[in-house]
């Protein structure tokens with residue numbers, strides 16, 4: 001393992017726990033979907049992308065992790081929204097090889113149907129939305145300093161339903177019920 005990636009995980013608030021959680025849920029969602037829908041290669045690319053999707057947040061200022069959205073200046077929010085691109089750039093810079101699939105899934109983890117996401121306002125690939133769904137669910141259920149309590153499973157699923165395809169939502173519901 002590359003020492004630089006250790007330093008990134010050690011130095012970025014919540015990154016290790018969040019990345020592990022997202023990778024765990026991505027694996028579980030894949031396993032809960034119909035056989036053959038996700039190939040072994042796609043699954044590997046998705047797990048890898050889940051582990052590294054947010055390393056771009058290592059470039060953030062400390063207060064960006066703790067402030068609620070309304071306290072963040074628009075100019076800073078615009079920079080924060082580039083973190084999927086920063087993730088790919090950092091992996092390239094520190095010499096962690098990634099496949100084209102992993103790169104795509106990292107870049108698209110905040111893209112939303114109807115081109116409503118960021119950073120490129122594009123229509124996300126179905127497989128990228130497996131990471132997005134896991135990411136939304138985990139972000140809602142993990143502790144965050146800008147809200148008093150994490151959301152419960154039902155509330156988090158209602159957030160995911162707003163964006164994710166039905167097949168992914170169904171798989172996530174199955175997983176959430178299994179581990180409850």
Ligand SMILES: [Fe+2]
Nearest residue numbers: 053054109110
């Ligand atoms: Fe992200």
Ligand SMILES: [Fe+2]
Nearest residue numbers: 018053054135
């Ligand atoms: Fe994330």
